Amino acid sequence: MEQALKIERAGRPRDARLDDAIVAATIELLEERGYNDMSLAAVAERAGTSTTAIYRRWKSKSELVAHAVFRTEGDDVVAETDNIAVDIASMVRWAAEKLARPAALAAVVGILGESRSERVARSTAAAMASKRVIDRLNRAKxxxxxxxxxxxxxxxxxxxxxxxxxxxxxGAAHVNERWIAELVSIVLDGVRPR
Amino acid sequence: MEQALKIERAGRPRDARLDDAIVAATIELLEERGYNDMSLAAVAERAGTSTTAIYRRWKSKSELVAHAVFRTEGDDVVAETDNIAVDIASMVRWAAEKLARPAALAAVVGILGESRSERVARSTAAAMASKRVIDRLNRAKxxxxxxxxxxxxxxxxxxxxxxxxxxxxxGAAHVNERWIAELVSIVLDGVRPR
Amino acid sequence: MEQALKIERAGRPRDARLDDAIVAATIELLEERGYNDMSLAAVAERAGTSTTAIYRRWKSKSELVAHAVFRTEGDDVVAETDNIAVDIASMVRWAAEKLARPAALAAVVGILGESRSERVARSTAAAMASKRVIDRLNRAKxxxxxxxxxxxxxxxxxxxxxxxxxxxxxGAAHVNERWIAELVSIVLDGVRPR
Amino acid sequence: MEQALKIERAGRPRDARLDDAIVAATIELLEERGYNDMSLAAVAERAGTSTTAIYRRWKSKSELVAHAVFRTEGDDVVAETDNIAVDIASMVRWAAEKLARPAALAAVVGILGESRSERVARSTAAAMASKRVIDRLNRAKxxxxxxxxxxxxxxxxxxxxxxxxxxxxxGAAHVNERWIAELVSIVLDGVRPR
DNA sequence: GAGTAACCGAGACGGTACGTCACGTCTTCTG
DNA sequence: CAGAAGACGTGACGTACCGTCTCGGTTACTC
Known part of the structure; x- marks a missing residue:
């Protein structure tokens, strides 16, 4: 659908490689310097482009960061099995992979540092992710x-x-398979039928 | 110790009412605008003082915020009973009270937004709090x-x-007694001896 | 000469109405906003065209403005009579008509704002106009x-x-016939043979 | 009067040397690069200060330039004699000294390039200077x-x-004493009593 | 009547400057 | 010495404009 609209679009098309270069530079700098010390000028320089090109794509620094770190919206389809133990483990693993990176922490800083109204708008994304998780749990129930x-x-x-x-x-470092297994074990014991 | 030094301090003493006014203004503005949009100039104005007075008391914005929101360091002595169910519930309740305020969220932003080295220093406080919790759980074990x-x-x-x-x-709003009771119930079921 | 080349030019010919629309829009906006606040994007929009079409015709903003305001190069043939009083009056009148418009002022800004080298090139036009005036005065002498x-x-x-x-x-407003007559009168008294 | 108010002013006083350094740097860069190619960042750097300090003193680039080039408001008191020939010559000389500098031309670009409303406000200064000249001429009359x-x-x-x-x-170069003398001669012949 | 060359519009691109804002430090006067 | 006022340097932000470019599509002359 969006594809159909794109075909009819006039003007010089966006350079798709810039999108990738900007996102990559954003993540790198986020990990090197943290949110506050990462300037868009530095991102632009490392991506080999200009701040203008960045602002053409994202409305603000926090929006860029949110997209760069959490953009992968399609990949959260963790395989749903008939075994809730496996499912919960994979959801925990998924959350750990998403969050246990320095860049993720920096992104959270950016999002939460925004003024309230913008923040609410963005957190609906988190709410939707949460809804999918709850739906799955309900089916297991x-x-x-x-x-x-x-x-x-x-x-x-x-x-x-x-x-x-x-x-x-x-201490995101010790979020490993053992940690996850232990967590899942406790939670499962707490919710499984007696 | 610092108290002892204060007694012998020469010159005009600090206006103690300013401390409170600054802290109160900080929390208000944090809730109204979020961390990034709260300027120290605004805090000073609302507190009826000047930025000079703020910087005389705290080294930086993030330090002020951290202190304003989490300063109550003595009050975390949650009564320890012989009943782990009661203890866990009270710890969850304590965490909820600490964190389920808009200002707390803003404070976290300030702390995490700092450059890495400063952040590490500050997070030892969290680590210590965590250690106390773990010790108590070990005793229950x-x-x-x-x-x-x-x-x-x-x-x-x-x-x-x-x-x-x-x-x-x-959605900190629905963190109420029922929510806490449900949480404690699941966790306890997961860890109590079979 | 350029005319001759145009005849043999292949491809789609330029839309002559655009030339006029652009020039008209330029003058309007120059008078409404001044040189700095007149953007080529605004000119293009008002002329119902695009900036591309403008840059196809003029090399830069200042060149467009210079042309739009002073382009009428052929019309400066003020009738030369045997009466220097009449001639001087008509030259003053011509200068007044050229310069006593808001847009003319804006055009001067554009030309003088250019870097030195470009400016010199363009000022030869003014020098030539000046030369014609001097030649005529010499003949009267x-x-x-x-x-x-x-x-x-x-x-x-x-x-x-x-x-x-x-x-x-x-105060270009009061540059009227009376003003011109007074000016010519003084100047003539100063230069006519005693 | 303004002096009296200044005495009561609180806070750290402005560094007066910065005013001079900024003005000097402005004039230098104006002559080297022209109005458009002179950036405030470059002015700040050469003056050994920051753009913030500039904006604290002047509202905009054009205002800074206008002040830097035409600020000397007191020095225009050209000696008034009983001899109108001498007076006119000295006024022409004064105008020549004011205007026949590269920086003056650049300043005019800045002032005239402003949007209309600001320009009108500023041109009152020119009108006042003009008024003084006319008053003097009236006295001679x-x-x-x-x-x-x-x-x-x-x-x-x-x-x-x-x-x-x-x-x-x-061609400001050939505005020398001979040129001025010739100009004054013609004008005087045109206005002196017959 | 098919090719082709130049036009047209929209809009992205790099670059550069602008003017604003906040932080944290400093300097001065007053209590 | 504290407090208030306000200057200072640093550095980022987001906007605007310039002049160039790339694209799909159109229009006229040419072969």
Whole structure:
């Protein structure tokens, strides 16, 4: 659909390589310097382009960062199996991969540092991701893999929450397979039918 | 110790009311505008003072914010009982009270936005808080209230983590007693001896 | 000569109406906003065309402005009579008509704002116009209408100069027939044979 | 009067040497590069200061330039004698000194390039200077040195106008004593009583 | 009547300057 | 010595314009 519109677009087309170069430079600099010390001028220089080209694509620094770090919207389709243990583990793993990078932390700083109204708009994305997780948990509940009296909203916050906690405490390093296994084990024991 | 020095300090003493006015203005503006859009000039104006007075007390904006939001360092002595269910609930409640305010979110932005070295220094505070939680959980494990094979570090992240998750998703509003009770119930089921 | 080349030019011919529309829009915007605040994008929009079409015709903004305001190069053939009083009056009148428009002032800004080398190139046009004036004055001197010891270069600057002065002082409004007559009267009294 | 107010001013006083350094750098760069190619960043660098310090003193680039080039408001008190020939010559000389510098031309570009409303405000300064000239001419007329039927407004434009003309034609070089003498001679012949 | 060359519009591109803002430091006067 | 006022340098932000370019599409002359 958007594709159809693009075909009819007039004017010089955007240089697609610039998009990639800008995003790559953004992530690099985010990891090297952190959010506040990353200037768009530096991003432009490293990407071999100009700040103008950046502002043509994103409205602000925080929007660029949010897109660069969390843009991969299609890849969150973690395989859904019939085994809730496997599913929860893979969701935790997915959250860990998303968040346990220095750039992710920097991106959160950018998003949360915005004025309230913009922030609310952006956080709907997080809300939607959360909704998908809850839906899946509900289906597992329907299948009887999860106890009927469990509030799946609370359960959902037990999946991403611990990862967030480690990231903010500065110890994302030890979020490894063992850590994930231990987490999943506790959570499953807490929700599986008795 | 610092108290002792203050007694013998020469010259005009600091106006103690300014401390409170500055902290109050900081929290207000943090909630109204977010971290980035809160300027120290605005804080000074609302507090009826000048930026000079602020910088005499705190080294930087992020330090002021960190102090204003998390300064209450003594009050975290949550009563320790013999009942781990009660203890975990009160720890979750404590985390929720600490974090489920708009200003807390803004403070995190300020701390995480700092350059890496400063951030590390400050996060030791969080680490220490975390250590106290883990110690308590270990004592409960020793008493047999928690299964012997549970990693208390992971368990600790199940206490503050979910709260963090709700805060960042923007929905700190529904972190109420029912939510906390549900959370504690799941976690306890997951860690209590079989 | 250029005309001859045009006849043999292949491809789609230029839309002659665009030339006029661009020039008209340029003058309008020059008068409304001044040189610096007139953007070529605005000119293009008002002329119902694009900046591309403008740059196909003129090399730069200042060149467009110079052409739009002073392009009428053929019309300066002020009738030369045997009466220097009439001639000087008509030259002053011509200068006034050329310069006493808001757009003329803006055009001067454009030309003088150019870097030195470009400016020199363009000012030869002014020099040539000046030369024609001086030649005419010299002929009047030869005929005895002007005192033999008058430096016609200085006299020439007494014709356009006062008009320029009024324009820059912002009071081009009162450069009317009475003003011109008074000016010519003084100058003639100063140069006619005693 | 303004002096009195200054005495009561609180805060760190402005560094007066910066004013001079900025003005000097402005004039230098104006002569080297012209108005458009002179950036405030370059001015700041050469003056050993920052653009912020410049904007604290002047509202815009054109205002800085206008002040730097034409600020010397007190020095225009050309000695008034009883001899109108001497006075006119000295006024022409004064105009020539003011205008026949590369920086003056650049300053005119800046002032005239502004949007109309700002320009009008500034040109009142020129109008006032003009008024002083006319007043003096009127006094000479009262003394009988100038013919009673001469319009002194037109006469005034015969003093600065020719200088302007030479400057814009690019030939300010030959505005020397001989040129001035010749100009004054013609003008005087045109206005002195018969 | 098919080719071709130059036009047209839209709009992206690099570059550069502008003017604003905040931070954290400093300098001065006043209490 | 604290406080208020306000200057200072640094450095980023986001906007605007210039002049160039690339694209799809159009129009006229030429073969």
């Amino acid at each position: 329907d299948r009887g893999e999860i106890r009927a009296d469990v509030d799946t909203r609370v359960l959902a916050s037990l999946i991403a929450g611990p990862v967030l906690n480690e990231v903010f405490a500065g | 020793d008493r047999g209230e928690i299964r012997a094979d549970v990693d208390t570090r992971v368990l600790a992240s199940l206490i503050a983590g979910p709260v963090l998750n709700e805060v960042f998703a923007g | 030869d005929r005895g209408e002007i005192r033999a010891d008058v430096d016609t270069r200085v006299l020439a600057s007494l014709i356009a100069g006062p008009v320029l002065n009024e324009v820059f002082a912002g | 009262d003394r009988g040195e100038i013919r009673a039927d001469v319009d002194t407004r037109v006469l005034a434009s015969l003093i600065a106008g020719p200088v302007l003309n030479e400057v814009f034609a690019g």
